[in-house]
Amino acid sequence: MRPQGIAILGSTGSIGCNTLSVVESFPEELFRVVALAAGGNVARLAAQVERHRPELVSVESEVRAEELLAELGRRGVRAPRVETGDAGLVAVSTHEGADCVVSAIVGAVGFVPTLRALEAGKRVALANKETLVMAGELMTKAAALSGAELLPVDSEHNALHQCLRGERREEVRRLILTASGGPFRTKPLSAMENATVAEAMRHPTWSMGAKITIDCATLMNKGLEVIEARWLFGYGPDEIDVVVHPESVVHSLVELVDGSVIAQLGVTDMRHAIQYALTYPERHPSGALARLDLMKLGTLNFEPPDPERFPCLSLAYRALRAGGTLPAALNAANEEAVAAFLGGRIRLTDIPLVIEKVMDAHATREVKDLDVVLEVDRASRAQASAEIARLTEVHGAMR
């Protein structure tokens, strides 16, 4: 049997690097990296190319492509085919040698290449949750049409996928996503208002990229995951709950109609979920990875999420209930607001204000095709930017 071909969208990010680490932990007969797409981290990408010798790579621009070729030259590595921009991403995600596409570009940029991979019938290991938030219906329809498998790499959805392995859809009462509660779970509300970027980046249990870490601090990450779960598993908003679990040991749970609850637990290392998605439906020994030691952990805590502290969670439920294009508007506004917070332009607590403003102004439409989603994404970003500019001015005047 030939090795499974792997393509990675976002190879130099957190999930991308962890995916390569999982691939490296297996014999070469199992996996072969055929295509990599990265943004601008040319040095890291060059090292990945040297190690894995993919047939195709993609970077964000011609300038980066030149830099990559120069870097490969310095290393004495034969250059693969190099593509750029949106077309490059699609070339990677539909590469003929790819059996499984790891979709790990943060935000809306990963949307089109992921859809193309599903349309091409490729297994997609999905870490880019925005894709399902923006257009879950399009994505799942494309997967159903081509017969492509959609496997979640998010630890929570990966956990749900595992809990649901032996169960029938109609015998499930609800999905329960766990949330760490982020760094502000027990702090006074004022600490959230005055939070610096460094404080908001202090995630209690997971080490991840900047955007998702901020989403964890606002609980928007969990909100996006509720929407993601709706599309991955086909349950409605009233069948998906969130429980705060600061230790992040229980990755998620499923309650069955007979009252039984099945949970998946593990150490907080994304490589477990990535390996699960790559090797599914088989499970392979994860030799080098740490094992869960319940006795050492001692105590696991659970509490309800505080709606006052985390308005983003309610906004996400509102978007899911309304359906149509509203989740895409929420996602676009959130991405802009998080970027503005990371850029020091607005406060952490401004993020839900920006999103709510955009949602209130949004005229929800049906998601008929890709163009509708992309149009809503663009328009919502513009609206969010305007609101961010207004807030920045207000804060400036207040200083």
Added chain:
Amino acid sequence: MRPQGIAILGSTGSIGCNTLSVVESFPEELFRVVALAAGGNVARLAAQVERHRPELVSVESEVRAEELLAELGRRGVRAPRVETGDAGLVAVSTHEGADCVVSAIVGAVGFVPTLRALEAGKRVALANKETLVMAGELMTKAAALSGAELLPVDSEHNALHQCLRGERREEVRRLILTASGGPFRTKPLSAMENATVAEAMRHPTWSMGAKITIDCATLMNKGLEVIEARWLFGYGPDEIDVVVHPESVVHSLVELVDGSVIAQLGVTDMRHAIQYALTYPERHPSGALARLDLMKLGTLNFEPPDPERFPCLSLAYRALRAGGTLPAALNAANEEAVAAFLGGRIRLTDIPLVIEKVMDAHATREVKDLDVVLEVDRASRAQASAEIARLTEVHGAMR
């Protein structure tokens, strides 16, 4: 479709009554009680007969049979066929109308009728763990030969059964049984030495019969469950672990080779496990039963079992490792010792001493057939009785 025929061995005990309560919670088209076996609780049995109108009942003796008939007469209830003793138990467990036999007689008495049910190809919902401890190999072979299903009603094994639903045997690394730790988990060791029957009966989370409650206080219950798990699921002693979990919310866990851990959680109500076994492979809504509320529970704790406090657990592992007839000897000695403690003749901490004495003296043999097991059971009880008499005398002399 005709209703599923249910026979119950031990209908007036804790599991028996809960089984009837589950049956009563479903429409009559689903289940029909065809045969009941009880010991001497004639009043309760008569009420069960009045309610469920089984075709056959069995009681321990002719005297009890007369009492039952008289009681039914007083109630104006037409008497079913009444059998007695060991033959009566087998008549119930092999009743032609029974599709599923709930085996819930505590101790070695349930052994033969359960084996006969499996030989007859009936699904057995097993709450009598001693059956598998004494002769797991005979039982599982009989089930394999006839194609009978063996479904555990113990909450822990029921949990393992649920965790294993979607998994392959070779992809499981280990089973992890949870133990409440009983009433002496945090007490000084001296409290265990001087424990009264009332103190030992104070189980922190489950309300059960006397014998199993004492087994929980010594952790022998968990030891028996480790042996039971070996036969139910086919894993060796090094693949079965025990973790103390005082809240008894996580009923057990399974660790997979890839490091993922699947757990089953639920409220501490045996009716859940009973319903699971009766309705398997389907899950039916459990309308009246309480649901698990993780947020209300708040905290779950885990710790390793203390080998000094709970020598019974090590004795059980020793018996499992040696195999053959040693587990049957351990079980017989334990039953005698627990009865002696309940009768006020020995101390709680004498129980492991009695068992160890019997095990040390036991010449382990292969379990070739039923006779070997029954012979070992008889001989070990006699030895245990002698040791109990000796200890009683020592304690008497010390007073």
